[in-house]
Amino acid sequence: METKNNEMTQASAQKEKQGFWKRWGSKIILLAVVAACVLIYLYVPSVNAFLNKVIAMFKSGDFGQMRAFIAKYGKWAMLVSALLMIFQSIMAPLPAFFITLTNANLFGWWQGCILSFVSSMAGAALCFYIARILGRDVVEKICTRGALNQIEVFFEKQGKKCILIARLLPFISFDIVSYAAGLTAMDFGGFFLATGIGQLPACIVYSYVGGLLTGGAQKLFIGLVCLFSLAILVVLLRQVYTMNEKRKKAAAEAAGQVYVSDGLSAPVIVGKLYNAAFWGMVIGVLCTRSTWLAMRVNVGWLFYAGWLLTFLLAVMFSSFKCGPKFTVINVIVCFVIMIIGSGNALLVTPAAVARMGIGLVSVPFDVVNGVLLAFTIVGFGLVFLLHYRKAAKQRA
Numbered sequence: 001m002e003t004k005n006n007e008m009t010q011a012s013a014q015k016e017k018q019g020f021w022k023r024w025g026s027k028i029i030l031l032a033v034v035a036a037c038v039l040i041y042l043y044v045p046s047v048n049a050f051l052n053k054v055i056a057m058f059k060s061g062d063f064g065q066m067r068a069f070i071a072k073y074g075k076w077a078m079l080v081s082a083l084l085m086i087f088q089s090i091m092a093p094l095p096a097f098f099i100t101l102t103n104a105n106l107f108g109w110w111q112g113c114i115l116s117f118v119s120s121m122a123g124a125a126l127c128f129y130i131a132r133i134l135g136r137d138v139v140e141k142i143c144t145r146g147a148l149n150q151i152e153v154f155f156e157k158q159g160k161k162c163i164l165i166a167r168l169l170p171f172i173s174f175d176i177v178s179y180a181a182g183l184t185a186m187d188f189g190g191f192f193l194a195t196g197i198g199q200l201p202a203c204i205v206y207s208y209v210g211g212l213l214t215g216g217a218q219k220l221f222i223g224l225v226c227l228f229s230l231a232i233l234v235v236l237l238r239q240v241y242t243m244n245e246k247r248k249k250a251a252a253e254a255a256g257q258v259y260v261s262d263g264l265s266a267p268v269i270v271g272k273l274y275n276a277a278f279w280g281m282v283i284g285v286l287c288t289r290s291t292w293l294a295m296r297v298n299v300g301w302l303f304y305a306g307w308l309l310t311f312l313l314a315v316m317f318s319s320f321k322c323g324p325k326f327t328v329i330n331v332i333v334c335f336v337i338m339i340i341g342s343g344n345a346l347l348v349t350p351a352a353v354a355r356m357g358i359g360l361v362s363v364p365f366d367v368v369n370g371v372l373l374a375f376t377i378v379g380f381g382l383v384f385l386l387h388y389r390k391a392a393k394q395r396a
Contacts, residue, residue, distance in 0.1 A: 026133045058088065058098065066102045078107065082119035089123025089178070090130070096120055097206065104207040113207035117200060124178045124195050131182025267386035271322030272314040274379040278334035280307025284353040285341040300357025324384045331380070 040047050057065055073080045085099050096116075103112030181191045284303030287293050314322065322330075335346075342349035351368035355361055 030130065030133050054084070054087070055091075063098060063101055063105070066098055067106055070102060071106060078115055081106075081115060082122070085116065085119035086123040086126060089120070089127050096123075100203060100206045109208045113203055116207060117203045120199060120203070121192070121196060124199075125188075125192060127178035128182040128188060128191055131179040132188075267323075267383070267390045268321065269315075270379075270386055271327060271383050273311055274383050275322045275327055275330050276311035276314055277307050277375070277379070278331060279310045280304065281350055281353065282306075282334050282337050282341070284357075285338045285349050288349055288353065289341060289343075298356060300353050300355070302357075303353045304357045322383070323387050327380060327383050331376070 041051060042048065054069075057069060070077050070081050070084070081099060081103055085096060088096050088099065100112070100116045100120075103116045106112065107115060178191075178195070280303050283306035284299055287297075287299045287302050293299070338350060339346050347369055348365060350372060351365045354372060355363050355368050
């Protein structure tokens with residue numbers, strides 16, 4: 001009997017060990033690889049200098065510089081281009097658009113198109129599996145399973161449109177969508193198919209049209225693509241908003257209540273836009289504390305990108321009314337965070353971030369601070385006035 005118990009104990013221990021490695025083995029291996037790469041980057045000067053040069057090249061947006069960098073590798077140029085595409089996939093939000101145009105200009109439009117498409121698909125798959133290996137169980141503990149389920153529903157209904165829009169936006173990393181998809185229960189086959197469908201048309205257009213243009217014509221093409229992408233983004237957000245409104249109306253009717261929507265009224269839009277600006281600035285100010293990030297990314301862009309992203313999220317979640325009381329609390333909280341994040345340099349850091357984002361670094365700090373102060377005061381007054389008038393109409 002004792003021998004049998006020992007065998008059962010050993011079998012149980014073996015099973016538990018196998019279960020541990022089945023669950024955590026891939027995570028441990030991946031984290032070990034990431035740690036090794038970070039150590040190599042930090043302690044091997046040649047690797048550090050090379051990667052810094054590559055990141056600076058992406059940041060500059062100079063097509064000529066990237067073309068010269070790839071071309072100098074001769075017969076290995078295609079392999080180097082593919083590795084750069086995969087590198088930017090992992091290092092989101094580095095934009096892939098520069099490589100796509102460079103490939104078309106360097107290898108011809110159809111060869112460049114094939115190279116860009118295949119390498120970006122490989123990068124997307126890698127991002128998906130990195131998120132799938134490391135992400136879901138950890139994210140569930142942070143933001144709850146219910147939040148992830150909502151993301152899954154969103155991907156089920158809007159996934160292909162998200163992928164298409166992300167691929168059309170030249171300066172937004174498409175790979176963020178790949179990481180997000182890996183956190184959901186979306187199967188790899190569906191993700192890969194949607195990625196290919198969303199990516200191929202844009203890849204052909206960028207390679208054929210963009211690769212033939214240079215100088216001002218190339219910048220005009222990029223601007224038109226951005227406008228077209230923004231139009232599609234607005235349509236998508238409108239669909240998401242409509243879907244949320246229908247869900248709330250159905251829930252109210254099921255509870256025997258009458259649902260009255262605020263809609264996208266002026267008080268709601270202005271309140272959300274105003275409050276989102278402060279969180280965008282918080283993001284920008286906090287990013288200035290990272291020397292590594294400040295050396296590689298225009299922190300001012302992060303301010304405006306954070307402002308836009310926060311506003312879009314606030315529009316999608318209509319439960320955030322952003323009225324006067326919320327605005328007062330929000331402004332106070334954001335100012336406290338900015339004071340701490342700027343190291344008591346509140347009259348310098350936010351102004352530096354704002355002017356850096358629009359490329360007007362020669363404008364004096366006093367002028368920028370005056371604009372920011374006017375925005376703060378006038379914006380709050382407008383939020384208060386619009387919500388007061390709305391409340392007065394409702395009482396009447």
